[in-house]
Amino acid sequence: MRSHLYILKVAIPVPVYRLFDYLPPLDLDPKTLKPGIRLTVPFGKGQKTAFLIGIDSNSEVLSAKLKRIEAVLDERPLLSDRDLSLLHWAARYYHHPLGEVFSAAFPVALRQGKPATIKAEKFYVLTEKGRLLNPEQLRRAPKQQQLLYQLQTERDAVPASRLNAILENWRPAAKALQDKQLLRLEGAAANATTHLTFNSQLHPNPLQQEAIEQVVCALSRFEVFLLEGVTGSGKTEVYMQVIRSVLERGLQVLVLLPEITLTPQLEQRFRQRFAVPITVSHSKLTDIQRQQAWLGMQRGDYAIMLGTRSALFTPLARPGLIILDEEHDASFKQQEGFRFSARDVAVVRGKLLNVPVLLGTATPSLESVYNVEQGRYRLLHLTERAGNAAPPKMLLLDIRNKRMQEGLSESLIAEMHKTLAKNEQVLLFLNRRGFAPTLICHGCGWVARCRRCEANMVVHYDESLLRCHHCGSEQRLLPQCPECETGQLTPLGLGTERVEKALAQLFPGRSVIRLDRDTTQRKGVLEDALDRINRGEVDIVLGTQMLAKGHHFPNVTLVVMLEVDSGLFSIDFHASEKLAQMIVQVSGRAGRAEKPGRVILQTRKPDHPLLTTLIKEGYGRFARSALAERRLAELPPYSFQALLRVEATDSAAPLQFFEQLMQAVEPNRTVRMLGPVPAPMSRRAGRYRYQLLLQSATRPELHRFLDKLMPLIAGLKLTRKVRWSLDVDPVDLY
Ligand code: ADP
Ligand code: ZN
Ligand code: ZN
Numbered sequence: 001m002r003s004h005l006y007i008l009k010v011a012i013p014v015p016v017y018r019l020f021d022y023l024p025p026l027d028l029d030p031k032t033l034k035p036g037i038r039l040t041v042p043f044g045k046g047q048k049t050a051f052l053i054g055i056d057s058n059s060e061v062l063s064a065k066l067k068r069i070e071a072v073l074d075e076r077p078l079l080s081d082r083d084l085s086l087l088h089w090a091a092r093y094y095h096h097p098l099g100e101v102f103s104a105a106f107p108v109a110l111r112q113g114k115p116a117t118i119k120a121e122k123f124y125v126l127t128e129k130g131r132l133l134n135p136e137q138l139r140r141a142p143k144q145q146q147l148l149y150q151l152q153t154e155r156d157a158v159p160a161s162r163l164n165a166i167l168e169n170w171r172p173a174a175k176a177l178q179d180k181q182l183l184r185l186e187g188a189a190a191n192a193t194t195h196l197t198f199n200s201q202l203h204p205n206p207l208q209q210e211a212i213e214q215v216v217c218a219l220s221r222f223e224v225f226l227l228e229g230v231t232g233s234g235k236t237e238v239y240m241q242v243i244r245s246v247l248e249r250g251l252q253v254l255v256l257l258p259e260i261t262l263t264p265q266l267e268q269r270f271r272q273r274f275a276v277p278i279t280v281s282h283s284k285l286t287d288i289q290r291q292q293a294w295l296g297m298q299r300g301d302y303a304i305m306l307g308t309r310s311a312l313f314t315p316l317a318r319p320g321l322i323i324l325d326e327e328h329d330a331s332f333k334q335q336e337g338f339r340f341s342a343r344d345v346a347v348v349r350g351k352l353l354n355v356p357v358l359l360g361t362a363t364p365s366l367e368s369v370y371n372v373e374q375g376r377y378r379l380l381h382l383t384e385r386a387g388n389a390a391p392p393k394m395l396l397l398d399i400r401n402k403r404m405q406e407g408l409s410e411s412l413i414a415e416m417h418k419t420l421a422k423n424e425q426v427l428l429f430l431n432r433r434g435f436a437p438t439l440i441c442h443g444c445g446w447v448a449r450c451r452r453c454e455a456n457m458v459v460h461y462d463e464s465l466l467r468c469h470h471c472g473s474e475q476r477l478l479p480q481c482p483e484c485e486t487g488q489l490t491p492l493g494l495g496t497e498r499v500e501k502a503l504a505q506l507f508p509g510r511s512v513i514r515l516d517r518d519t520t521q522r523k524g525v526l527e528d529a530l531d532r533i534n535r536g537e538v539d540i541v542l543g544t545q546m547l548a549k550g551h552h553f554p555n556v557t558l559v560v561m562l563e564v565d566s567g568l569f570s571i572d573f574h575a576s577e578k579l580a581q582m583i584v585q586v587s588g589r590a591g592r593a594e595k596p597g598r599v600i601l602q603t604r605k606p607d608h609p610l611l612t613t614l615i616k617e618g619y620g621r622f623a624r625s626a627l628a629e630r631r632l633a634e635l636p637p638y639s640f641q642a643l644l645r646v647e648a649t650d651s652a653a654p655l656q657f658f659e660q661l662m663q664a665v666e667p668n669r670t671v672r673m674l675g676p677v678p679a680p681m682s683r684r685a686g687r688y689r690y691q692l693l694l695q696s697a698t699r700p701e702l703h704r705f706l707d708k709l710m711p712l713i714a715g716l717k718l719t720r721k722v723r724w725s726l727d728v729d730p731v732d733l734y
Helices: 081-093 098-105 128-132 142-154 160-166 171-179 188-192 206-217 235-248 264-273 287-299 309-313 342-353 366-373 410-421 496-506 525-534 565-569 575-587 609-632 653-664 699-715
Strands: 007-011 020-022 038-043 046-056 122-126 183-187 224-229 252-256 278-281 304-307 319-325 357-361 377-382 393-398 425-429 438-441 458-460 465-467 474-476 489-492 512-515 540-543 556-561 598-603 640-648 671-684 687-696 723-728
Touching (some): 020 038, 081 342, 122 142, 206 235, 224 235, 224 366, 235 319, 235 357, 235 377, 278 287, 309 342, 342 357, 366 377, 366 609, 410 598, 496 512, 512 525, 575 598, 575 609, 640 653, 640 671, 653 671, 653 687, 653 699, 687 699
Parallel strands (some): 224 357, 224 377, 252 319, 556 598
Antiparallel strands (some): 122 183, 640 723
């Protein structure tokens, strides 16, 4: 057969909704090329890494014009057939170009066409002698002592990459310990066949036991579980005991977490429990490290991966279980490019791989509560704190007409003094960084606005500048009003920087630490701060939502949310759900140990139903009443949405784009079109923004409509003048 009858259908990571045709290489039998392999293809003036989708005998392009691929990068596809179907499904569901979806599934290095080879990682394991030796006996060789101590606390086969991260210049010490037969080197595979866990499994309480049994019974099939339990109720312990059962079957586990809860402490906790090779994947690793982790899972070298959203597509040689912790967390939704929900795709992946999916949280998303009601997910409820910690008490503090000092009411200040006097710590939470969100002229009313956004500039006194939190623009902080040149500039509103200064005055002699994106940029700062807090060197911790998750502060007994009211009046219907989740998550930081915790919420709306339901009846009740409201308003999950966003530097272009589109669209009774309207932030980074919300009572109807809409959009001339994107199941309407 002549080779040009084989046409390779190829997906290329470019924002185009079609496949590209190429001819096979001359020196290879096209029949050996399997869908899913990576190829290098000529594209435009350069070349790209592409993915083989299929082989056909037809092409719409004249064969004389077809180009030949330049290289075949993989002998066999790196993804299984089921994972390839997952990507096809995701491209259809999110109406996103297949090439970009494929690309998102691979680590950066492989996307760039690097060979899919890995250095088999070596693990350091203590010998029996090494495990028993008292590190004191090595005190004359401090580095060796340190290394031995580290390996003894990890109690694990420790990969060289991890030693690099925790100990400088450790190799000579490792060599010395090896010479003394305290330490040996092993390959990953050998290590996987030894014992699974160290004997530190806790005795589960009855609720944990019930949850563990239910998941373990489902280990050989697909089912979705929602593990609901407040912080400290023992969810992580449930994960670990279920994981043990998966490991006993020789299978692998993928654990997905939000970036900020994937802490070194959590990783350590897993490494101390499990003797199997564990790997992590998150944004602080290098491309090479992430490729190693990805390929290591693909080859089956590792038994457990802890990763963030982007780890969702990591191939598993022996899939056994997918866990997604903090399932309600907005960071599981990608907000740009391929806008997928890692939670929703994880559920589909579980179904395709025929493995259970375990979703955990203290504050389930309304979608998941709804899915439990519909019988699609099974609820596992941990209603008590594990061990003997008491739940925190929540209190609404009415601040109407109260004297305030920089956002702190007098009774709050008194409560803080009492707590500090008992040698306990206070945590203050304010979700706004900078000094103040607005700068206004007392003389003429001028307000500092961003030149590129429909937004105010935020005052940052520490750095003497004004900064836009939407586009990052900066201006020097001027001594005088640029408009009237005489008026005094007055900061309006509260940010963490301002509260920090107030605390220094109100609580002289107390040590205050501020943790937000501005103070924790440098590597290691956050970790140091957390250590200092846990050692009791800090009295008052002040911070933004980075404090709401993952970290445990055993000596904090008073948690304060300085301001909750702004979350009560957002135009986005998701806002009340997010606020309730935030309040519960922040509360979870207090009273972890024997000391009971208290939570104070300052509000001017003490009778607001959201707050009273949440405080008096708990998150479960709040969720049910919020769902009832959604049903009445026909909002998701009782309807299905997609948001078409369009932006351009030319202020008229987005509306012209929508006009052209509306002319081309056939009216449809089943899909409502709300808009186009200016986006809630109508200009950002110099671009004018508009959006059109599409809503339907059923998912298939919405998707049929989108199937027709996408080619229409692609055909519009104006697509060259605007940037547009489609967001299926949007969680953020901004
Ligand atoms: P969560 O993940 O829900 O916040 P964890 O699993 O981290 O909860 O458990 C909270 C604390 O309680 C941890 O210190 C854990 O070691 C402890 N713990 C969990 N389960 C038990 C148990 N069955 N008995 C005693 N302590 C437990
Ligand atoms: Zn002025
Ligand atoms: Zn801006």
